[in-house]
Amino acid sequence: MGGGKAVIAPSAALGDVVIEAIGIGKTFPGTRALDGVNLTVRAGRLMALLGENGAGKSTLMNILAGVFPPDEGTIQMDGQSVRFANPQRALAAGIGIVFQELSLIPYLSVAENLFLGREPRSASGLIDTRRLLAESTAALQRVDLAVDPTTLVADLRIGQQQLVEIARAISAHVRVLILDEPTSSLSGHEVEVLYGVIRELKRRGVALVYITHKFEELAAVCDDVTILRDGRVVGTALFRDLTRDAMVRLMAGRDTTELYQKVAFTPGEEILRTRGLSLTGSGVGRRFLVDQVSLSLRRGEVVGVFGLVGAGRTELLEALFGLHPDRVTGELVVEGRAVRFESPADAIAAGIALAPEDRKRDGLVLPMSVAANASLASLDRALRAGFVSERRESSYVGPYIDRFRIKIASLNQRVVDLSGGNQQKVILAKWLATAPKILLLDEPTRGIDVNAKREIYAFIDELARAGLGLIVVSSELPEVLALSDRVLVLREGRVTAEFARADATPERVLHAALPDSSRVAS
Numbered sequence: 001m002g003g004g005k006a007v008i009a010p011s012a013a014l015g016d017v018v019i020e021a022i023g024i025g026k027t028f029p030g031t032r033a034l035d036g037v038n039l040t041v042r043a044g045r046l047m048a049l050l051g052e053n054g055a056g057k058s059t060l061m062n063i064l065a066g067v068f069p070p071d072e073g074t075i076q077m078d079g080q081s082v083r084f085a086n087p088q089r090a091l092a093a094g095i096g097i098v099f100q101e102l103s104l105i106p107y108l109s110v111a112e113n114l115f116l117g118r119e120p121r122s123a124s125g126l127i128d129t130r131r132l133l134a135e136s137t138a139a140l141q142r143v144d145l146a147v148d149p150t151t152l153v154a155d156l157r158i159g160q161q162q163l164v165e166i167a168r169a170i171s172a173h174v175r176v177l178i179l180d181e182p183t184s185s186l187s188g189h190e191v192e193v194l195y196g197v198i199r200e201l202k203r204r205g206v207a208l209v210y211i212t213h214k215f216e217e218l219a220a221v222c223d224d225v226t227i228l229r230d231g232r233v234v235g236t237a238l239f240r241d242l243t244r245d246a247m248v249r250l251m252a253g254r255d256t257t258e259l260y261q262k263v264a265f266t267p268g269e270e271i272l273r274t275r276g277l278s279l280t281g282s283g284v285g286r287r288f289l290v291d292q293v294s295l296s297l298r299r300g301e302v303v304g305v306f307g308l309v310g311a312g313r314t315e316l317l318e319a320l321f322g323l324h325p326d327r328v329t330g331e332l333v334v335e336g337r338a339v340r341f342e343s344p345a346d347a348i349a350a351g352i353a354l355a356p357e358d359r360k361r362d363g364l365v366l367p368m369s370v371a372a373n374a375s376l377a378s379l380d381r382a383l384r385a386g387f388v389s390e391r392r393e394s395s396y397v398g399p400y401i402d403r404f405r406i407k408i409a410s411l412n413q414r415v416v417d418l419s420g421g422n423q424q425k426v427i428l429a430k431w432l433a434t435a436p437k438i439l440l441l442d443e444p445t446r447g448i449d450v451n452a453k454r455e456i457y458a459f460i461d462e463l464a465r466a467g468l469g470l471i472v473v474s475s476e477l478p479e480v481l482a483l484s485d486r487v488l489v490l491r492e493g494r495v496t497a498e499f500a501r502a503d504a505t506p507e508r509v510l511h512a513a514l515p516d517s518s519r520v521a522s
């Protein structure tokens, strides 16, 4: 290794190179995903990999972690060429990855997922269940996750699943850890725990690669930065030598437009109203997930809903969208008429659309084409003489594909092959193609790059000006404040505060979202 050499290169002060990608190229049908990419990752340091949606970040990491081989180039570990047939082999060699899209098996337990393929075994070769559970408990403790290891993964929240993935990677004593947008579903506390884990791994000399679209995370953990654009490295530097503007400019390859400026809102008539809307939980525990919510939405208005994880944000949107009809009570009035939705089909017929949070579970049919996914919710528009016309399908969704600059090779490309951020954009296109009057958006910019985010904000604004009413749920406070004409704050299923745009300061909104016990006396 480098540290043992007699002559120490200047860069040796930065730590030994653990893993290096040299001249990596990868072509998918219709897409040159990577072209001559070099990446050097050193012991005890964290390399952030930045780039717009579709830049090639996940592809490069998948190659490092043995998901698929590169077309050109080599991977070196400790100066030796390596090639892994699959992620299990890479893990055995000390390279762990937490994938952008969750990869746990829902109907296995947490413990089984943690040690899949490397279960502790007794002398007779059988799985040693007692050790499996003990080691699982220890692994979960490291990420501060208080769940029973025998729980089925399907019963965990997405954020908890993400923590299980992280626990799985670090329990394997990896020397290289790749984290592909690890915080996209984590709560504030969970993010802090992850930072703690990262600092501990750095102290132990682990080399880390970290992909994120959230710049504020970099200051907490980042040492080095590599920026990809259209499959090529356009910059690599020490984090402290780069400004945020420089990074954004490199990512985009152009001067980016000034910050998003919301257009002043002119409210129209009321389009949606609830009185005492409640949703009862299905299991044990808290009785109401949504508790006596009364709200009003006007045409042309964007109502932002803020709350901490578990506050009932997603559940509120689901109740409005006709999901769980047997557990919903209270009044719902759409365009002046009292309604009761027995299913989402009723809600869609009334002009409501919901773009959900968990794109893999509810939003998209991954093996189907972009065009088919995007028109799924508006099939009647694409139907002609009883069958789906592909030409019509494309004509409805095509404009949105352009509008959001969704990076696809063709409309017939399978969604599963799109980058994560581009999948998110397809979800938006799908629901906009239904031409709704009321649009419910749950975390609409999760996994979306900075520049595309601004485009989506501007588009939300444009939809509002065209007369739609929008309810936007987001866990990013700056996003809620930027987008909303009015902000509702939820805590434990209840509305604890409502602010007009001008009064919605970060302090006030956060204060209303926090549980009583953690409030600062004022």
Ligand SMILES: Nc1ncnc2c1ncn2[C@@H]1O[C@H](COP(=O)(O)OP(=O)(O)OP(=O)(O)O)[C@@H](O)[C@H]1O
Pocket: 028, 029, 031, 032, 033, 051, 052, 053, 054, 055, 056, 057, 058, 059, 060, 100, 407, 408, 409, 416, 417, 418, 419, 420, 421, 422, 447, 449
């Ligand atoms: N299996 C595949 N088949 C075809 N094209 C693919 C496949 N995987 C990735 N691509 C394409 O390669 C390009 C790079 O994708 P990649 O997932 O690496 O982007 P990314 O930088 O991770 O983006 P994001 O920030 O949205 O996650 C994209 O254009 C994507 O559509």
Ligand SMILES: [Mg+2]
Pocket: 057, 058, 059, 100, 180, 419, 420, 421
């Ligand atoms: Mg990605």
